Amino acid sequence: MKFRFPSPDHRLLDAHCHGVLSQDLADAEFESLTAERRLPPGPGWSPMDSPVGLAIRRWCAPVLDLPTHAPAKEYLQRRRELGFAETNRRLIGAASLQAMLVDTGFGDDLATPHELAALAGAPAYEVLRLETVAESLRDEVTATEFPERFEAALDAAGPDVVAFKSVLAYRFGFDIAGEPPTRDVVVGAVREWQRVETRLTDPVILRFIIWTALSRKPFRGKRRPVQLHTGFGDTDLDLHRANPILLTGLIRSAQQVDGAPIVLLHCYPYHREAAYLAAVYPGVHVDIGLAVGHLGASAGNLMREVMELAPFGKLHYSSDAYGLAEFFLVGAMGFRLGLDAILDDWVGGGAVAAGDARAIAERVLSGNSRALYPLRDIEFGADQSPS
Numbered sequence: 001m002k003f004r005f006p007s008p009d010h011r012l013l014d015a016h017c018h019g020v021l022s023q024d025l026a027d028a029e030f031e032s033l034t035a036e037r038r039l040p041p042g043p044g045w046s047p048m049d050s051p052v053g054l055a056i057r058r059w060c061a062p063v064l065d066l067p068t069h070a071p072a073k074e075y076l077q078r079r080r081e082l083g084f085a086e087t088n089r090r091l092i093g094a095a096s097l098q099a100m101l102v103d104t105g106f107g108d109d110l111a112t113p114h115e116l117a118a119l120a121g122a123p124a125y126e127v128l129r130l131e132t133v134a135e136s137l138r139d140e141v142t143a144t145e146f147p148e149r150f151e152a153a154l155d156a157a158g159p160d161v162v163a164f165k166s167v168l169a170y171r172f173g174f175d176i177a178g179e180p181p182t183r184d185v186v187v188g189a190v191r192e193w194q195r196v197e198t199r200l201t202d203p204v205i206l207r208f209i210i211w212t213a214l215s216r217k218p219f220r221g222k223r224r225p226v227q228l229h230t231g232f233g234d235t236d237l238d239l240h241r242a243n244p245i246l247l248t249g250l251i252r253s254a255q256q257v258d259g260a261p262i263v264l265l266h267c268y269p270y271h272r273e274a275a276y277l278a279a280v281y282p283g284v285h286v287d288i289g290l291a292v293g294h295l296g297a298s299a300g301n302l303m304r305e306v307m308e309l310a311p312f313g314k315l316h317y318s319s320d321a322y323g324l325a326e327f328f329l330v331g332a333m334g335f336r337l338g339l340d341a342i343l344d345d346w347v348g349g350g351a352v353a354a355g356d357a358r359a360i361a362e363r364v365l366s367g368n369s370r371a372l373y374p375l376r377d378i379e380f381g382a383d384q385s386p387s
């Protein structure tokens with residue numbers, strides 16, 4: 001009997017995303033936002049001529065009333081005809097989300113969590129970016145005050161903040177010491193930072209802010225998880241220093257002190273390392289957002305490799321959508337279909353019973369994130385449960 005999991009109807013919990021741009025975009029602006037890089041594409045090549053470009057034409061074109069696979073030029077023209085407000089509303093709505101966790105620490109002119117919630121018809125929570133908090137304190141406090149003021153800033157996070165996030169991978173890399181730095185060393189590093197440039201790249205302070213986040217008290221009965229960008233990103237990143245396996249020392253130390261959960265975001269091409277870390281360390285979770293959108297038709301391969309080893313209770317969905325509403329939909333569809341294909345094979349091959357496969361899918365699509373993040377319970381009544 002062929003297994004059919006009804007995943008296209010299943011509402012997803014998007015555990016890491018950003019705002020979308022609330023303005024109409026020129027073709028070049030749109031195209032540059034489809035690629036994870038900061039350099040121009042080069043002559044004769046469009047970023048839409050890529051796996052993610054095909055995924056946009058496949059999944060988003062019909063939502064804008066075009067045939068599936070409509071050419072990129074027609075797609076962009078239709079997008080302009082509809083205008084950004086209608087385009088964003090249709091595409092984010094079509095992603096069929098249960099809730100969103102929005103990283104508000106990067107980018108200008110993006111829709112706020114409140115505006116995203118209205119577009120999605122689902123609650124939006126906030127992810128607080130640690131480096132942004134530290135940078136906002138840099139010129140406000142003395143070096144001696146900095147450690148306590150940073151702790152106080154995290155403790156003052158509002159009720160919508162359900163996770164912290166670090167971009168250590170961008171600012172230094174994961175080849176750092178595993179233990180928390182001493183207070184004196186942190187104060188010395190802050191003093192030096194205040195003498196030079198504003199951007200936070202000092203490995204001692206970066207370690208300090210992660211350890212501070214890992215050691216906060218529970219909120220709504222849970223520790224706020226610390227999300228870490230790992231694996232691929234734009235050209236501001238040295239990819240070989242963003243392999244989460246380099247964080248083994250920090251992860252091991254965090255387990256010993258019962259720190260908050262760590263969520264490894266994105267992970268590609270180190271998703272197998274991330275799955276291994278989630279398998280062996282109780283406090284580590286894996287979230288392959290961003291990669292599922294960018295890999296387009298190959299998203300299923302990525303998920304198959306993650307699911308070789310990652311425990312089913314520690315795998316999460318996110319889109320890492322940024323700027324373009326298209327990423328909410330291509331991420332959601334890539335993830336749903338990839339999961340569906342794997343479970344279909346497993347049930348067909350006798351590896352898992354259909355009922356167990358449905359239970360795994362429910363957890364991976366939304367249940368694991370509802371269990372992990374301190375969301376408000378009230379918003380997940382019977383009408384929002386997955387079908």
Ligand SMILES: [Zn+2]
Pocket residue numbers: 016017018103320
């Ligand atoms: Zn992100």
